[in-house]
Amino acid sequence: MSLNESAENYLETILVLSKSRPVVRSVDVATELGFKKSSVSVAMKKLRQNEHITVSPEGYIYLTVTGKEIAEMIYERHKLLSSWLTALGVDKDIAAEDACRIEHVISKESFEAIKKHVK
Template identity: 35%
Template sequence: MGKTDDSTSLKSTPLIEAERQVESFRQVREAHRMELVEDYVELISDLLADGGEARQVDIATRLGVAQPTVAKMLRRLARDGWVVQRPYRGVFLTPEGEALAHASRQRHQTVERFLLALGVDADTARRDAEGIEHHVSEQTLALFEAFVRKAEGEAP
């Protein structure tokens, strides 16, 4: 008996049309661009809800980055209309920022509940959801939600 090469036993998938591939990569790039924005506004919302303020130092600590990195991102978020910075009072979300934080939190919770329903342990589900939430379509999220409801015995 000869030794089998695992790489030859894998079936290759046919190359998709160029336009479809371009659209797929465009969606991924857009998701990457928005990922940081969503992480920041969601964290700011959480800090405001927990302690009534979102300070640059707290954001840096929780994200594990330097304060100048946070300062640069906060300027970008302010420029794009997601946050308002008030001297000596911290950072606040605009109505658009609040809406984005809410939507991001809902996506995260849906993905996390889906992973838990699959049997993933709680810590891994939380960490994995943090990355996955930014890269799933609305259609996929709806199916995740339907799966979770069915697994939990709820009506769809």
């Protein structure tokens, strides 16, 4: 289930967007991340080839079971780490940026320990 940081960010973005809109398209992901649509299209092709997403004939993007598992794991890490850093007194924007970097490299063991400590 190991992916690079970029792929994890795309999956997380698809998950977050799917919570607030009925369908997600490449243009939505590009707008959200501030990337060119062509760059997002290349990434979506790789995610599709690795069976992390499916794309309907209309261009709607859906997470597969494995894609959703990865996205939810990254999103959980992001939410917990950013709220924890904010609670420690870090500015919310800096906390979100730092959480975004940490969420991809922290081990499962360390994250679970932080999660247990925080809750």
